[in-house]
Amino acid sequence: MQLTRAADYAVRVMIHMAGLPPGTRASRSELAEAVECPEQFLSKVLQGLTRGGLVASHRGNTGGFELPGEHRAATLLEVVEAIEGHIRLNVCLISEHSCTRQAWCPAHDVWAEAQASLVAVLQKANISELAERAAARKAAGPVNQTVWN
């Protein structure tokens, strides 16, 4: 029950792009360096984000990847689901899935509640706010930086 590496990098790259001036087109290699991801791997992540409509890919000399204005406020849930598909904490939460225990299984209710609480947290986090928070922390410098426990 862990986020895929691809989804983690997708979130990193979206936050990075939301911190760039609107209209910026960044190359794959610039993005790979910024998010500390092997370029080949990031290529697949960017494909997923492009296919999911969150990122625009432009070809040619002035090409590159761009975060369209309307997706600067994408939620973390949208980014994760663009890569991993709908979050379904257990197979019994997939609507097409039929389970013979459906009528009485009490664990189903718990999986559903756990999923809902997870989704709610990812849904209220938005990429541009996270980009602002990252910029503020970087500007504050090492003295005031958060220390994780």
Place this chain on the structure above:
Amino acid sequence: MQLTRAADYAVRVMIHMAGLPPGTRASRSELAEAVECPEQFLSKVLQGLTRGGLVASHRGNTGGFELPGEHRAATLLEVVEAIEGHIRLNVCLISEHSCTRQAWCPAHDVWAEAQASLVAVLQKANISELAERAAARKAAGPVNQTVWN
């Protein structure tokens, strides 16, 4: 980001055992039938639960698997973690993991919050209560059974 099949079966088998009279020893084949799991696969699940100390395994003619009294109130979190290890929604939440982005990464806070909310739901669900709920629903019969959406 999905529960493993092994953890799902572990929860099923724990709920089933919590619904048996205290001291009952159930064979692997009885349990496999009750939780609708291939016997070979359940064998590994039972090994995990035994190793995790949640289930006692007795050998010999009167042998079988038993849920000791003190584990009838195990939480869903304990059962899942006995099989999958500690829930860590992202690698940056593993305490030994060091990340160069640690000082400023705003996504870390969101992963930590999402994990905490998921863990809280699994921690408040307890196996014996779920077993009681299952028994009540089965007793109520198909007319009053829950229909999932």
